[in-house]
Amino acid sequence: MRNPSPPSVANGSPLGGEEAVDAYAISAEFYDVLQAERDDARVRRLYGGDVAGARVGVLDVGAGTGRVTLMSPAGSRVPVHAVEPTRSMRAPLMTRLASLPADRRRRVTVHPHRLDEADPRAVADVAVCHNTIACLHPVSRRALWPAVARALVPGGVLLVQLPPARPPRHETTYEFPAQRIGRHEYGGRMVASPQGDRIRTGFDYWVRGEGGVLREHHETFWMWPAGRAEVVGELRGAGFAPLPERADPSVLAVRATWAAGAVSQAG
Numbered sequence: 001m002r003n004p005s006p007p008s009v010a011n012g013s014p015l016g017g018e019e020a021v022d023a024y025a026i027s028a029e030f031y032d033v034l035q036a037e038r039d040d041a042r043v044r045r046l047y048g049g050d051v052a053g054a055r056v057g058v059l060d061v062g063a064g065t066g067r068v069t070l071m072s073p074a075g076s077r078v079p080v081h082a083v084e085p086t087r088s089m090r091a092p093l094m095t096r097l098a099s100l101p102a103d104r105r106r107r108v109t110v111h112p113h114r115l116d117e118a119d120p121r122a123v124a125d126v127a128v129c130h131n132t133i134a135c136l137h138p139v140s141r142r143a144l145w146p147a148v149a150r151a152l153v154p155g156g157v158l159l160v161q162l163p164p165a166r167p168p169r170h171e172t173t174y175e176f177p178a179q180r181i182g183r184h185e186y187g188g189r190m191v192a193s194p195q196g197d198r199i200r201t202g203f204d205y206w207v208r209g210e211g212g213v214l215r216e217h218h219e220t221f222w223m224w225p226a227g228r229a230e231v232v233g234e235l236r237g238a239g240f241a242p243l244p245e246r247a248d249p250s251v252l253a254v255r256a257t258w259a260a261g262a263v264s265q266a267g
């Protein structure tokens, strides 16, 4: 169990290092069991068209267990770069990649670092940051944009799922639909509560057998709200310009504005 206080900010820690490597140690086991079906459909709807239109490469920032990464080699013909610093999330990602046909997985490169550490240059014309920046301390979030800029070619597009604009007024609970695997039922809930300018998200997981609860686990993450205007302002500073609002306004689209041959503002 992760102690919620003082702020461990293990996810997206501005300090990085071992602390960040251990984040998701509990949640990784339950992540795909409880969320994959719903999230797979969601990322297809949100980013499928953009990925299909990629001509240089696709960059998945904070790839996790591979929601966007796995969709990309099937939905495009270009190389895919998955950036995932956390070992516990990267393990299922690697297992899923290993099960792909060789011609598909040959196109996927996994960077086992934060994006600003991996620092790939001009590898993509489509970058996706899904369900990631809400979990980043503002210092880490702002460090991400210049690295995304360096990873994109001129004119490339970045798609960012925006964090909540502000903390919730009250505690809110979301129950994950229970999933059966063999004789066991897997369940979980997420409880989001305001804590100053942050959101504390507590994840409770359980596994039930015929005789009752077999085991229970808990993990706490922190989220940092940021409004659309704030994120757009940060991205402008890294050389991006906002594109028209998308059908789903939870995703912000911005374009790299620097010209071919120029060094991006991000350096």
Ligand SMILES: C[S@@+](CC[C@H](N)C(=O)[O-])C[C@H]1O[C@@H](n2cnc3c(N)ncnc32)[C@H](O)[C@@H]1O
Pocket (backbone or CB within 6 Å): 011, 012, 024, 039, 061, 062, 063, 064, 065, 066, 067, 083, 084, 085, 086, 089, 113, 114, 115, 116, 129, 130, 131, 132, 135, 136, 140, 144
């Ligand atoms: C909540 S998970 C979401 C994973 C995946 N995008 C999804 O939607 O299923 C956020 C991921 O971002 C990763 N992450 C955190 N900071 C990062 C950084 N600076 N660069 C790249 N990935 C990062 C974490 O390790 C974590 O796996």
